[in-house]
Amino acid sequence: MQLAGCAVNPATGRNNFVMMSEQQELDLGRRYNQQILKQNPRYADEKLQAYVQQVGERVARSSHRNQLAYRFTVVDSPDINAFALPGGYIYIHRGLLAYLNSEAELAAVLGHEIAHVTARHSVQQQSQSTAWGVLGQAVAIGTGVGAAADVTNVLGSAFVRGYGRDMELEADGLGAQYLARSGYDPQAMIEVVRVLKNQEVFSRDQAARRGEAQPAGGYHGLFDTHPDNDRRLQQVLGPAQALATGQQEVNREAFLRHLEGLPFGDSAETGVRRGQRFYHASLNFTLAFPEGWGLLNRPDALIGHTADQQAFIAMTLEDNPQKLTPAELLRQRVGSQRLMATVELQQAGLKGYSAVIPGNAAKRVAVIQHGAGAYLFVAAVRGRAALASQDEQFLSVIKSFRPMTRAEYQQAQPLRLHRVKARSGQTIEALAKGSKLPGDALATLRLLNNLYPDGEPKPGDWLKVVR
Numbered sequence: 001m002q003l004a005g006c007a008v009n010p011a012t013g014r015n016n017f018v019m020m021s022e023q024q025e026l027d028l029g030r031r032y033n034q035q036i037l038k039q040n041p042r043y044a045d046e047k048l049q050a051y052v053q054q055v056g057e058r059v060a061r062s063s064h065r066n067q068l069a070y071r072f073t074v075v076d077s078p079d080i081n082a083f084a085l086p087g088g089y090i091y092i093h094r095g096l097l098a099y100l101n102s103e104a105e106l107a108a109v110l111g112h113e114i115a116h117v118t119a120r121h122s123v124q125q126q127s128q129s130t131a132w133g134v135l136g137q138a139v140a141i142g143t144g145v146g147a148a149a150d151v152t153n154v155l156g157s158a159f160v161r162g163y164g165r166d167m168e169l170e171a172d173g174l175g176a177q178y179l180a181r182s183g184y185d186p187q188a189m190i191e192v193v194r195v196l197k198n199q200e201v202f203s204r205d206q207a208a209r210r211g212e213a214q215p216a217g218g219y220h221g222l223f224d225t226h227p228d229n230d231r232r233l234q235q236v237l238g239p240a241q242a243l244a245t246g247q248q249e250v251n252r253e254a255f256l257r258h259l260e261g262l263p264f265g266d267s268a269e270t271g272v273r274r275g276q277r278f279y280h281a282s283l284n285f286t287l288a289f290p291e292g293w294g295l296l297n298r299p300d301a302l303i304g305h306t307a308d309q310q311a312f313i314a315m316t317l318e319d320n321p322q323k324l325t326p327a328e329l330l331r332q333r334v335g336s337q338r339l340m341a342t343v344e345l346q347q348a349g350l351k352g353y354s355a356v357i358p359g360n361a362a363k364r365v366a367v368i369q370h371g372a373g374a375y376l377f378v379a380a381v382r383g384r385a386a387l388a389s390q391d392e393q394f395l396s397v398i399k400s401f402r403p404m405t406r407a408e409y410q411q412a413q414p415l416r417l418h419r420v421k422a423r424s425g426q427t428i429e430a431l432a433k434g435s436k437l438p439g440d441a442l443a444t445l446r447l448l449n450n451l452y453p454d455g456e457p458k459p460g461d462w463l464k465v466v467r
Contacts, residue, residue, distance in 0.1 A: 026086070030089075032086070042074070048258055051258050052074055052110070058182050058183075059175075059184070062177075062178045063118050064174070065118045068087065070114065073090070076267055077270075078095040078266060080199055084114070088114075097262065101191070102252040104191075107188065108175060108184070109192055119167070121163045121171065169233065169236050172189055172236055175189060176236075176239075180241075180243035184248055184250075185248035185249065189237060190237065199447065206439070206440065206443075253462060260418060263415070264437075268412060272413070273295055273297070281413075285401060286400075286401075313394050315377050325351070333367075334357060340356045345398070349403070350369060350402065351368070365377060368398070418464070418467060419465075421461070428442060428455075436467060445466070449463050
């Protein structure tokens with residue numbers, strides 16, 4: 001068996017140095033797929049899932065590796081992202097779906113990810129498949145404390161992150177060719193890059209207004225200029241434009257119909273944030289985070305962090321089959337580590353237990369019993385700062401955990417996308433008035449409708465609104 005050496009790339013025809021055979025690539029994809037599905041819950045709308053699978057298969061049939069069995073999955077996450085695993089497992093987050101405006105744009109995203117598979121980009125960059133994340137060093141929080149020890153695992157891998165500009169450009173060019181061959185307008189690839197570039201500009205503008213550090217580029221955040229002015233992007237898309245027959249499909253209305261009712265931002269299944277408070281209806285709990293803190297909501301953990309990401313508190317749901325008391329469960333989880341400053345908690349009818357694990361990287365830990373399970377909190381400060389600098393904040397989060405009131409169940413319902421037809425003289429500003437969208441509602445609605453930064457709709461246009 002050939003384990004390493006030169007192999008002809010099926011998409012480009014070039015020789016690439018690779019470390020695995022195609023069978024090993026397929027096995028790797030299957031293995032990673034199991035992990036990804038645990039960390040990225042499937043969105044529970046089978047009609048939408050079937051639609052995305054149908055569009056993806058149509059594009060994949062026109063690809064260089066059309067013999068693979070491609071699987072397309074919509075992930076229940078507000079993140080603006082899509083990614084591919086080796087062997088044809090492709091994921092698109094519903095957060096990205098919300099900002100697309102046609103079936104051709106959906107096909108462009110899927111075509112781009114298909115191209116990563118056909119060009120074997122993940123195989124070429126296998127060495128980059130290490131854990132990553134904006135909160136990557138949060139693993140230090142949970143060392144030796146049960147499931148929280150693996151808190152970085154919820155943040156994904158290099159497959160989710162991207163491949164560098166050359167490979168991303170190659171995927172754009174190949175994906176646009178697959179679009180044209182499958183009957184979609186290859187110009188949709190430019191439209192998608194424009195949508196993503198506008199997201200990047202918006203994020204940086206908002207960060208500057210808040211006086212925060214400039215965020216790193218998100219999905220496909222690789223272009224210094226807008227796509228119409230990017231010479232290399234225009235060059236790689238040239239061959240696809242030549243394949244267009246003039247009968248290429250866009251299918252805007254059909255696509256928008258499939259988005260009707262799509263949760264925007266958080267979903268009820270994963271929990272909803274309202275200001276600094278978090279609500280989870282099916283698990284019947286709420287808790288609050290200090291003003292200015294960020295929140296990362298993943299299936300395995302809920303992670304709150306200071307704006308500078310120097311302090312974290314991670315919460316995980318633990319099984320308690322032995323029905324241990326909070327103190328017993330916490331001691332079981334920390335093993336041989338010493339506990340200091342122990343305190344029993346009583347809050348809103350719930351029992352809990354909290355303590356400090358002393359040492360150079362001291363941690364605040366707690367367990368609160370609720371229902372059949374128990375919630376484990378692990379908090380720490382990075383660097384040389386003392387735990388005491390944030391311990392009051394950590395305790396405030398732990399002590400805010402309680403069951404929801406009946407009135408709060410409405411707060412736990414997500415915002416949803418709906419379609420409206422623009423009337424004569426109607427402006428985005430008018431639609432933004434009274435909007436429940438958090439933050440800059442006007443800019444968000446423009447982003448959703450590809451009208452950023454200052455576009456206005458034409459009468460009769462279908463628009464996405466959030467309510």
